[in-house]
Amino acid sequence: MNFTHGVYLVTEPVDGITDIAVAASRGGLDLIQVRDKTASTAQLVEIAGMIRSRAGVPVIANDDLDAAAKVDGIHVGVTDIPPTRAREALGAEAIIGWSVNDIAQLDDVEQVRACDYLAVSPVWATPTKPDHEAPLGLEGVRAIAGRSPVPVVAIGGIDLERAAEAVAAGADAVAAVSAVTRASDPHQVVRALGAAVSRGRIR
Numbered sequence: 001m002n003f004t005h006g007v008y009l010v011t012e013p014v015d016g017i018t019d020i021a022v023a024a025s026r027g028g029l030d031l032i033q034v035r036d037k038t039a040s041t042a043q044l045v046e047i048a049g050m051i052r053s054r055a056g057v058p059v060i061a062n063d064d065l066d067a068a069a070k071v072d073g074i075h076v077g078v079t080d081i082p083p084t085r086a087r088e089a090l091g092a093e094a095i096i097g098w099s100v101n102d103i104a105q106l107d108d109v110e111q112v113r114a115c116d117y118l119a120v121s122p123v124w125a126t127p128t129k130p131d132h133e134a135p136l137g138l139e140g141v142r143a144i145a146g147r148s149p150v151p152v153v154a155i156g157g158i159d160l161e162r163a164a165e166a167v168a169a170g171a172d173a174v175a176a177v178s179a180v181t182r183a184s185d186p187h188q189v190v191r192a193l194g195a196a197v198s199r200g201r202i203r
């Protein structure tokens with residue numbers, strides 16, 4: 001996975017999410033994940049398909065292998081299907097991401113090698129995912145990025161300042177929900193996140 005802009009949007013089910021994601025994509029996104037924990041497979045496929053046809057950015061599904069098969073890939077966590085099974089089902093071209101809540105997950109080389117990226121989950125606490133694991137902080141970003149053979153994404157509580165910090169600590173990209181989905185101008189926020197990522201890369 002090539003995180004050129006270093007900015008990844010994870011959606012949430014708010015009014016107008018398709019328009020928000022499309023506007024955000026114009027600010028420079030590498031990837032969009034459609035995440036709606038209450039949606040059916042058909043609903044996920046519909047939302048992801050609409051975003052995909054208008055945004056010109058790869059779109060993956062959260063958790064749902066059947067939805068993922070209709071788009072560009074999947075993001076899974078430790079309680080979901082393992083990355084190796086997702087790879088078998090979706091094929092070599094699919095984008096597969098895996099949440100890392102504990103650095104010991106990197107010992108499972110087979111799973112890590114099945115992934116296109118790992119997410120440090122979370123870096124900071126966030127109300128967007130009330131059931132998140134203990135925050136790993138910038139130390140967690142450094143530790144995971146230092147061992148990962150694939151790109152590393154920082155998620156959880158990302159804002160402009162933290163985006164630069166996470167990238168300076170070794171993340172290849174930042175993934176944001178609320179900073180973008182609840183912004184008055186998602187396009188400008190994504191541009192600003194991209195600029196923060198660039199600052200982080202030269203720190």
Ligand SMILES: Cc1ncc(COP(=O)(O)OP(=O)(O)O)c(N)n1
Pocket residue numbers: 010033035037062063075076077078079080097099119121129153155175
């Ligand atoms: C980019 C990214 N990172 C982490 C997660 C969280 O995945 P998971 O732990 O499976 O939790 P749910 O999102 O399924 O509630 C993610 N979705 N995306």
Ligand SMILES: Cc1nc(C(=O)O)sc1CCOP(=O)(O)O
Pocket residue numbers: 010035099120121122123125126127128129132133155156157158175176177178179
């Ligand atoms: C989808 C997701 N996964 C997380 C994890 O820790 O695994 S945190 C999160 C939500 C991040 O939302 P926000 O950018 O609004 O903080």
Ligand SMILES: [Mg+2]
Pocket residue numbers: 062063075076077080
């Ligand atoms: Mg999951």
